[in-house]
Amino acid sequence: METKVVKIGNKVIGGGNPILIQSMCNTKTQDVAATVAQIKELEAAGCDIIRVAVPDMEAAKAIAEIKKQISIPLVADIHFDYRLAIAAIENGADKIRINPGNIGSEERIKAVVDAAKAKNIPIRVGVNSGSLEKELVEKYHGVTAEGLVESALDKVRIIEELGYDNLVISIKSSDVMMCVKAHELIADKTNHPLHVGITEAGTLKAGNIKSACGLAMILSQGIGDTIRVSLTGAPIEEIKTAKLVLRTLGLRKGGIEVVSCPTCGRTQIDLIGLANKVEDMVTEFDDLDIKVAVMGCVVNGPGEAKEADLGVAGGIGEGLLIKHGEIIRKLPEAELLPALREELKNWPRGNV
Numbered sequence: 023m024e025t026k027v028v029k030i031g032n033k034v035i036g037g038g039n040p041i042l043i044q045s046m047c048n049t050k051t052q053d054v055a056a057t058v059a060q061i062k063e064l065e066a067a068g069c070d071i072i073r074v075a076v077p078d079m080e081a082a083k084a085i086a087e088i089k090k091q092i093s094i095p096l097v098a099d100i101h102f103d104y105r106l107a108i109a110a111i112e113n114g115a116d117k118i119r120i121n122p123g124n125i126g127s128e129e130r131i132k133a134v135v136d137a138a139k140a141k142n143i144p145i146r147v148g149v150n151s152g153s154l155e156k157e158l159v160e161k162y163h164g165v166t167a168e169g170l171v172e173s174a175l176d177k178v179r180i181i182e183e184l185g186y187d188n189l190v191i192s193i194k195s196s197d198v199m200m201c202v203k204a205h206e207l208i209a210d211k212t213n214h215p216l217h218v219g220i221t222e223a224g225t226l227k228a229g230n231i232k233s234a235c236g237l238a239m240i241l242s243q244g245i246g247d248t249i250r251v252s253l254t255g256a257p258i259e260e261i262k263t264a265k266l267v268l269r270t271l272g273l274r275k276g277g278i279e280v281v282s283c284p285t286c287g288r289t290q291i292d293l294i295g296l297a298n299k300v301e302d303m304v305t306e307f308d309d310l311d312i313k314v315a316v317m318g319c320v321v322n323g324p325g326e327a328k329e330a331d332l333g334v335a336g337g338i339g340e341g342l343l344i345k346h347g348e349i350i351r352k353l354p355e356a357e358l359l360p361a362l363r364e365e366l367k368n369w370p371r372g373n374v
């Protein structure tokens with residue numbers, strides 16, 4: 023779906039631009055050192071846009087110092103207090119996320135909109151299934167996709183009527199299918215860019231699965247301009263999953279795809295250990311866009327590994343190193359990981 027182009031700091035979303043990855047710090051925003059350290063870690067892992075919570079004035083003021091030390095755009099997340107939104111904008115936030123429904127009177131919303139307008143920064147209007155207005159819950163007999171869409175569009179209208187349309191919309195629900203339906207509905211009704219994610223998705227395992235299912239159904243319809251994988255876990259895990267989702271859907275190039283066999287009675291090396299180590303190791307090589315196979319035996323292993331650009335197939339305490347379909351070396355088990363790494367270091371660049 024072609025959405026409007028919106029600029030967030032030094033990044034551009036919408037209008038067919040690549041889908042960007044967001045995450046949110048879980049440090050105290052006023053702890054500038056910890057927040058900057060986390061942002062840098064996330065940026066190095068592939069985070070394009072970072073959001074921080076602004077629960078009080080100290081946090082709003084910390085944004086100025088944080089901004090001096092980072093290079094990716096910063097989004098300030100504000101609830102309830104319009105003064106915090108204004109302070110976050112004045113302190114250099116590149117975008118703010120508010121729910122106009124909990125900001126209060128129209129004058130207060132107008133004050134926030136005017137501040138955003140003065141700096142020409144986008145406002146993300148966020149609605150969440152957990153805080154859907156009572157009237158809409160009653161109108162639609164419960165929390166529904168239709169209710170979420172109506173709630174979001176009502177809020178967008180409030181801001182548009184104040185003469186501002188530099189907007190991004192997010193509709194979040196922890197119910198995956200409701201979230202998917204809401205995005206399908208809203209994509210037909212607006213051309214504002216959409217920030218997509220399954221909220222409160224859960225811990226690493228459940229959260230990754232729910233996020234991947236939801237994002238795949240939404241993104242594969244061409245809906246979505248930025249994404250967040252929301253996990254109860256370290257934010258860096260959100261980035262890893264988001265990158266994998268985009269790559270799996272063919273929406274982002276770059277990075278190494280690791281394929282590995284499920285192991286069986288024929289496996290005679292620690293293949294599970296090796297595959298996990300390879301998966302970690304290849305994150306160093308985001309400048310390559312190739313496939314690496316980690317296979318347990320010589321029955322299916324060489325065949326699968328031949329399909330990949332580089333691979334190993336395990337034997338008895340040893341393994342074959344296979345490159346472009348050719349067996350190039352036989353190595354002891356302990357040397358397989360370093361040998362793969364060496365090959366990747368020397369792999370020709372320029373194919374991403």
Ligand code: SF4
Nearest residue numbers: 283285286318319322
């Ligand atoms: S590649 Fe070999 S070890 Fe792995 S599952 Fe297949 S047959 Fe088993």
